[in-house]
Amino acid sequence: MKKKKSFLEFVSDNKFIHILLSIILGFLIGAIFLVIMRLSVGEAYGRLLKSITSVKGITYVIVYAVPYIVAGLSVAFSFKTGVFNIGAEGQFVVGSMAAAIVGIRLGTLPKPVLIILCFLAAMAVGALWGIIVAFLKTKWGINEVLSMIMFNWIAFYLSNFIAGLPGIKSDGSAEATQNISDNASMLFPKEFIKKMDFAPTANWGIFVAIVIMIVIYIIIDKTTLGYRLKAVGFNKNAAEYGGINVNGSIMTALAISGALAGLAGALQLMGMGGRISIFSSQEGFGFAGIVVALIGCSNPFGVFVAGLFYGWLMYGGSKLNLVGAPTQLINVIVGTVVFFIAISVIFSNLKYLFRKKG
Amino acid sequence: MANQYLDMSTPVIEMRDIVKRFGDFTANDGINLTVHKGEIHAILGENGAGKSTLMNQLYGLLKPTSGDILVNGKKVDMSTPRDAIAAGIGMVHQHFMLVQPFTVTENIVLGDEPVKGVTLDMDKARKNVVEISERYGLSIDPDAKIEDISVGMQQRVEILKALYRGADILILDEPTSSLTPQEIEELIKIMHNLTADGKSILLITHKLKEIKESADFCTIIRMGKYIGTVEVAQVDENDLASMMVGRKVTFKVDKPEQEPGKVVLDVKDLRGVDYRGVEILKGLNLQVHAGEIVGIAGIDGNGQTELVEIITGLRKGTSGDVTINGTSVFNKPPAYGFEHGVSSIPADRQKHGLVLEFSIEDNLILQNYEKEPFSSGGILQRQKIFEHATQSIETYDIRPKQSEKRPAGTLSGGNQQKVIIAREVQNDKDLLIAVNPTRGLDVGAIEYVHKYIVEQRNKGKAVLLVSFELDEIMSLSDVIDVIFDGSIITTIPGKEADENYLGLMMAGGKKE
Numbered sequence: 001m002k003k004k005k006s007f008l009e010f011v012s013d014n015k016f017i018h019i020l021l022s023i024i025l026g027f028l029i030g031a032i033f034l035v036i037m038r039l040s041v042g043e044a045y046g047r048l049l050k051s052i053t054s055v056k057g058i059t060y061v062i063v064y065a066v067p068y069i070v071a072g073l074s075v076a077f078s079f080k081t082g083v084f085n086i087g088a089e090g091q092f093v094v095g096s097m098a099a100a101i102v103g104i105r106l107g108t109l110p111k112p113v114l115i116i117l118c119f120l121a122a123m124a125v126g127a128l129w130g131i132i133v134a135f136l137k138t139k140w141g142i143n144e145v146l147s148m149i150m151f152n153w154i155a156f157y158l159s160n161f162i163a164g165l166p167g168i169k170s171d172g173s174a175e176a177t178q179n180i181s182d183n184a185s186m187l188f189p190k191e192f193i194k195k196m197d198f199a200p201t202a203n204w205g206i207f208v209a210i211v212i213m214i215v216i217y218i219i220i221d222k223t224t225l226g227y228r229l230k231a232v233g234f235n236k237n238a239a240e241y242g243g244i245n246v247n248g249s250i251m252t253a254l255a256i257s258g259a260l261a262g263l264a265g266a267l268q269l270m271g272m273g274g275r276i277s278i279f280s281s282q283e284g285f286g287f288a289g290i291v292v293a294l295i296g297c298s299n300p301f302g303v304f305v306a307g308l309f310y311g312w313l314m315y316g317g318s319k320l321n322l323v324g325a326p327t328q329l330i331n332v333i334v335g336t337v338v339f340f341i342a343i344s345v346i347f348s349n350l351k352y353l354f355r356k357k358g
Numbered sequence: 359m360a361n362q363y364l365d366m367s368t369p370v371i372e373m374r375d376i377v378k379r380f381g382d383f384t385a386n387d388g389i390n391l392t393v394h395k396g397e398i399h400a401i402l403g404e405n406g407a408g409k410s411t412l413m414n415q416l417y418g419l420l421k422p423t424s425g426d427i428l429v430n431g432k433k434v435d436m437s438t439p440r441d442a443i444a445a446g447i448g449m450v451h452q453h454f455m456l457v458q459p460f461t462v463t464e465n466i467v468l469g470d471e472p473v474k475g476v477t478l479d480m481d482k483a484r485k486n487v488v489e490i491s492e493r494y495g496l497s498i499d500p501d502a503k504i505e506d507i508s509v510g511m512q513q514r515v516e517i518l519k520a521l522y523r524g525a526d527i528l529i530l531d532e533p534t535s536s537l538t539p540q541e542i543e544e545l546i547k548i549m550h551n552l553t554a555d556g557k558s559i560l561l562i563t564h565k566l567k568e569i570k571e572s573a574d575f576c577t578i579i580r581m582g583k584y585i586g587t588v589e590v591a592q593v594d595e596n597d598l599a600s601m602m603v604g605r606k607v608t609f610k611v612d613k614p615e616q617e618p619g620k621v622v623l624d625v626k627d628l629r630g631v632d633y634r635g636v637e638i639l640k641g642l643n644l645q646v647h648a649g650e651i652v653g654i655a656g657i658d659g660n661g662q663t664e665l666v667e668i669i670t671g672l673r674k675g676t677s678g679d680v681t682i683n684g685t686s687v688f689n690k691p692p693a694y695g696f697e698h699g700v701s702s703i704p705a706d707r708q709k710h711g712l713v714l715e716f717s718i719e720d721n722l723i724l725q726n727y728e729k730e731p732f733s734s735g736g737i738l739q740r741q742k743i744f745e746h747a748t749q750s751i752e753t754y755d756i757r758p759k760q761s762e763k764r765p766a767g768t769l770s771g772g773n774q775q776k777v778i779i780a781r782e783v784q785n786d787k788d789l790l791i792a793v794n795p796t797r798g799l800d801v802g803a804i805e806y807v808h809k810y811i812v813e814q815r816n817k818g819k820a821v822l823l824v825s826f827e828l829d830e831i832m833s834l835s836d837v838i839d840v841i842f843d844g845s846i847i848t849t850i851p852g853k854e855a856d857e858n859y860l861g862l863m864m865a866g867g868k869k870e
Contacts, residue, residue, distance in 0.1 A: 241710040242724035243693030
């Protein structure tokens, strides 16, 4: 007898619908908070929507989204290969700092050379940050989640320390590094931005993100490297039995993931920030990468769209105070969305429980 | 053997027209079952036929979608195992549920302990346990810890647990899967002692021989449907097998006489430790020639696992040597052994054999993904991989068809095993190691697996077969090596094998 699928089964079988539903629920719960605070839901959400009705707004969203997309690709890659790169935050920070050092100290190099050097430095240091953790895991079995969280803090204080060093620190009173050289900046030419009425920080970063998205898609789906890393990620026993070097694969996976997070840091610096402040708390780009990877189902194209969505919330959210709504509302929405996406694990486990017997 | 204790006028369990659905999947489709006082009733069916689902409904672990369950003529509603226990039903699961550091007595009374005031009355508990065990001839040591006793005794503890709770009806789920022949014989004796006392037994199994030896009636289930109930004395094993799978099954393995060739696998004075660091291989010697199947008979835990892991490179040995065609592969990584001629069907197909999340086509290239034609220049050649899978699915009868892109985890156990066999056989290596290659498979799939193993031998490959199924060892092997306590204690030609003698040797008996 054919029975119609239950609603829950339909939702958990169809990832896209499930994520869309989670997003809608996120906004609904956000609306409840707005009502509790006696604020107009229409006005607040209207403001969010209005933020992308202009060319300027759209370019802002894209600028905001670039680091989230690349950090999201970093975490998504780690998910696909069976390690949970919660250390993207630290890799982002050290990557960003490496790019800053190169961008400040070697500022006289020609633009294309300097930009590529900044990228390479950020990726190398990010990869190193990942490899150290992978080494601790494979050599002594140290849980990677714990060491990554600690490495996030090491990265944070290291960045603050370097930012205060002579030769790096700003000459003015600002608690930040000097600005990176114009030759390291990825901003579009000023006149072009003005003519097109783009956001003032409009930059080339989005094209780098697109290239990285395609490269990651190819690595995961089309190459023997991706095959090996995924095999280890899904079942390291079978991979080892099949002759794959498991420890080497874990190192490679975390190195690639770390390099991407480092690159995300460089893109944020070279596209938007221009310098690195001495922070009082972690900025959270790497953690946002986890959210973006989750919303994008760890699929490179999905992550790209999720990164744009996240960038929109961050940009649009910053305008909420114009209508008297707290910007933290965005965190409520994002938190709810992630919560409902995470529930899918429960859905599918329930289904599994019922199917398995027999 | 006629059972004079069987009382056909007193049904103790009736399951009427039981239907159980999970979503749109029907696991039980109108099953009828009647068990009488003093009866041993076997439930026979392939994997996934719905045997466990049926028993789980009787034991209150699942609720039927429709149908009635009657115990002693009264309709009962089994919502939890508690209800089943109250109705006098006890279940011994395939995987024992015992607390390892506790004693036998402590395990048996756990959850139903006799008390004196507020303290445990262990003396009384021990007395009760000894009394029940003597009554049914279940020999146990009430003071031994579970971790120190044999699998056979652990099973007797499980049976005692059910009896202690007043069970009149016992469900035994695949009770013989890890027992020696002697232990199986003893279990059958115990079952008869129980029925002599008016107890009834439901025996879930796919071993036809044991049904013939012990059961009075047998109910056959195929793909969730009730096929029928037969009086065991009236049918033979072939009848049972064909009712179970729905077609004729041959048990005879067609194995032509053949002179073995040169030595392929040579294991010399191998020593090694287990996961705890305790020495488990104590100078083991073993040879397998081309064109011969060498069967390793032995009880689990005598070093088989470690032996295979060392040969395949998953574990390092402490001393000795392992050579393939004269090349040492001792303490080399798995890929090295593979390059030099080792292929294997691992004991745990889901842990070692397959990446369940990977598609079938990807699983089929697990060792060869970096080689032509499956990849070139680091890029996977999807078209070639797909064609390879299509051809393998056809040749090795992997079902369902057109399943190249399906995750391996969605296949049945037998078909998962076919994927591994397709991969390992096509690797075309000189040595094939097969560890419990038919564990958990039904007769149809077993027949198939055996056919391929013998085919490899006929093609001149060396085959090392490690199995806890003595029947399998005896029907396939050209040479049988008995492993005990980390070394081979006797080697006999397969044709001369005798079950009792092998069983004795597996238990460590000395050759007289």
